[in-house]
Amino acid sequence: MTVSPTPVFRGVVPPVATPFTPAGEVDHDALASLVERLIADGVDGLFALGSTGETAYLTDAQRVEVARTIVRVSAGRVPVIAGAIELTAPRIIDTARALAAAGVDAIVTTAPLYTLNSEAEIADHFARIAAAIDVPLWAYDVPVRVRTKLSADLLVRLGVDGVIAGVKDSSGDEVGFRRLVAKNRASGSPLTLLTGHEVVVDAMGLAGADGVVPGLANVDARGYVALWRAVEAGDWEAARVEQERLNELFEIVFQPSGFSPDATGVGAFKAAMVARGILASGAMSPHVAPLDADAVARIRAVVAAWQPVAVDA
Amino acid sequence: MTVSPTPVFRGVVPPVATPFTPAGEVDHDALASLVERLIADGVDGLFALGSTGETAYLTDAQRVEVARTIVRVSAGRVPVIAGAIELTAPRIIDTARALAAAGVDAIVTTAPLYTLNSEAEIADHFARIAAAIDVPLWAYDVPVRVRTKLSADLLVRLGVDGVIAGVKDSSGDEVGFRRLVAKNRASGSPLTLLTGHEVVVDAMGLAGADGVVPGLANVDARGYVALWRAVEAGDWEAARVEQERLNELFEIVFQPSGFSPDATGVGAFKAAMVARGILASGAMSPHVAPLDADAVARIRAVVAAWQPVAVDA
Amino acid sequence: MTVSPTPVFRGVVPPVATPFTPAGEVDHDALASLVERLIADGVDGLFALGSTGETAYLTDAQRVEVARTIVRVSAGRVPVIAGAIELTAPRIIDTARALAAAGVDAIVTTAPLYTLNSEAEIADHFARIAAAIDVPLWAYDVPVRVRTKLSADLLVRLGVDGVIAGVKDSSGDEVGFRRLVAKNRASGSPLTLLTGHEVVVDAMGLAGADGVVPGLANVDARGYVALWRAVEAGDWEAARVEQERLNELFEIVFQPSGFSPDATGVGAFKAAMVARGILASGAMSPHVAPLDADAVARIRAVVAAWQPVAVDA
């Protein structure tokens, strides 16, 4: 197998959940099954070690093992991009090299964490990382976690300079995303632009997104594949119908009460994966509080009341 | 003329700019001309005394006078909704009654300013205002100014309870807006939902918005009317083309450098209105710094390079 | 009686609570009694219509009436400064003139609310207000309510230019306050600097504060007078002892659970005032949720367990 030097990340690129055993270990068998299922359901790529993948709670060694499993199972059928989530460039480079050595096709990272930097320093941060690794670099814009909003001007300049190949936008800023699309196009489209917001894919597709990184695809990848095919076909009414169907499923994340955002979001996905038979255990990292029985029951009820997209036989 | 007891605010409802004379007085002749032009260009309603109308910088007396002029000129051809922007319910009620007495068809207001309230207190705030006025009440969600984000749950509950008739959403939160649309529909659509973000009207229309409050329509109302007609027709490609054309014009707001957000936004709109012959003076409230010659020149260049939508003769 | 043209606000200047009747009206008799009591307890000035005075929930007419009562009862024995809390300069000027006409000796206001301004615009804001009124102007720095932090550079420049006479600092930023003290002193001390944080008066006195605006003085003014006398005497150990005694009383504000900050803070003060026999009713503005019986009981328990400062007979 030869990995393309320019892997294409477009369409549906789910952030792969990291299954845990009830004892708190990464469950690589369950991870392998999940990857196999996602590919069978037609996804266009895999996003390893993102927020949904609980990467922040994994040690360096666990991260590499997770990347290896995903790379091994995907076996070149779809490209794999992996998050290198660390404080600053020198530390990200160490992580990114280890992940690239594990076989991932691209790396995605954020602005520095913890430190207080200027936009010029942030640009330099991405440039230093890109220069130090052998695979394409993407930028991940997620201000709710990083505090820093990456501006459209910065991102497009990094694209024009060949520093980054794309952006995963989880900023929740539809106005900024629209300007990013326009500026990118005006500069020859150096960037591939994926939205991280799984509940507005139809609208973001109309606005010019190249794809989506939907955490909810761990629960229903087929729906997102159907949705994106409608976007590609310009069938916006069909896209909207499918989006609204998926959004009914997304109500799972509003069922837990009194839990942290991390416990609520990933916890709801995993509980719904159990309800749909995708996982045997909904265990999260032991560093996140498990959902209670009431939350799980409410999530199961949402799943039970919901109809997946019909798929042609 | 009889004003309908349930005025309909859908489609294009521009926040009317408030022209000032260079001496710092409200220019009612220019305001009258602007209103006449907006109606001639086909707008569906008028939003008086919003942020774009510099209402925060107007005295009580000036606010009433502005409302009177807009009501007089519109003369029932389109409905008028007016902002009552004040600290708390008892003060908003005083302002709202004065504006209703001036003839506006509905009132829109925000969560309390300055105070630190619970969601229950905010719900009570809207209920007390609605009970004290004779025209429909709308909620204005603009956390960048108010600090408070109004939740979808709160807004739909206020709609179901008959407290508010609609929402102007300037939250910049596409994910929250989508959930608001879904919850409103599931509750029988008690609310009319207008987006305040003029650069994503096509996408918000696809997502289920009932209309838009575009500040940029002061510069080009015809474009927004054409855009919204495409949305209504379900012609999403045409809507996108028109949105992208308008977004090129919206680049005017990125031309000033070193000015406050208020000076930049309204200042750019007014400078472009002068460039297009809509206003004789780009003066803002004397409490906002005027744009410098460089900013104005750059704005004029954006306008000069831009092509308005073709309109059938 | 002749009011001094340069009223002195130093030492203990409590923000006077605004008593309400259970029916929701301002209780001017109770207000008069409270003012009389505060003066008898030795305060150095009165701060009318601040956050503790629930001024944001009062109409224009109510504000003037409250100012009149406080001015009438204080009768020149101590100076009165009044908050003019409104959106922007033209509106603040209207309010400030009405309050000055009611007899207050100085006006205090914040940066603009709701609007989005530059530091230059904020400087101009204070300058325009100062130029339009006949009494000294103070700046009130309370970013938790206003969003804007007033910088030490801005404040001292406004002092040097004669725009403002003093600052009430409720920023919670001890580092910034220390720099404000140093810069003010280096510029000839044009500003009088009062801290709004009643639980650190000893430390702020050591740091160079000229006085305090303690909401808690509505519950125990004598304690703050004793504390400030120790500060003036340079008896820092005595100041600390008295501060710590007052801080035990301040635990009242941590007793309510599930209420808004406004309900919690003012509500706790008023409940404790009832417990100490200072007020007959703990009613707040009807626009704030009343504390529940559990919160009131817990507040009463704190008051009961607490020992006021011994006062010489």
Place this chain on the structure above:
Amino acid sequence: MTVSPTPVFRGVVPPVATPFTPAGEVDHDALASLVERLIADGVDGLFALGSTGETAYLTDAQRVEVARTIVRVSAGRVPVIAGAIELTAPRIIDTARALAAAGVDAIVTTAPLYTLNSEAEIADHFARIAAAIDVPLWAYDVPVRVRTKLSADLLVRLGVDGVIAGVKDSSGDEVGFRRLVAKNRASGSPLTLLTGHEVVVDAMGLAGADGVVPGLANVDARGYVALWRAVEAGDWEAARVEQERLNELFEIVFQPSGFSPDATGVGAFKAAMVARGILASGAMSPHVAPLDADAVARIRAVVAAWQPVAVDA
């Protein structure tokens, strides 16, 4: 040499700067000289690998090397506490064990970074780390970097439970710090409380701090030692005089213009250390923009105009 099982961190515990060569390598010789000088100047402990030490920009290997150098040079004369700044508990544990193996006497860490957790999860985070390491754990409260404010209730509970031995408070929240002091005392003082704000040490000492972690001590440790001795003696006027003298030196951090907070703060300290002959190079991590000549000249001018404390011969 036997390290005490309960190292005492009180008084002046400077966050040791990490010198870099102009080529971007950690300069261990310069670091050794700096440590020697700090101890000679009378500091009570050393805080390795804090924000001032640019720890966020160091790789795992560099962190261990820096800890080793500081431990080796200090040689048990003063205790050493080291920052383990990482995303989450499993990753912090790896880092903390490596630093403990390098010989540091205690570990300090923050709430999780990047993740979105509840207070219960944050309590569990500290408990898991404490259980996994053989040296005492401290909590570092620095919301400007971490986003999370650690509450007084949480911290004191962790102290009572034996999870943490102390707190470095860089929250800038004087009111919260005062409550932390009171609650800690009421619980038998399980926590040692150090303030990270070097410009208010006199006031924080009066308020009950047990010591200070002053970045500025890298430039003038003797001043802080003199200041803290005055605090210990209860000579508050002398403490204030010395604090104000140090604050004149602290003006160095306001000299750079247009740089990031990280470049400004650490850059100013290092430039002043060069001006005082403490370092040969003011180089920072290559991931931070170097100060320009103008900033350095202005910093040198502040240092030149400033008088260090007189020290008895």
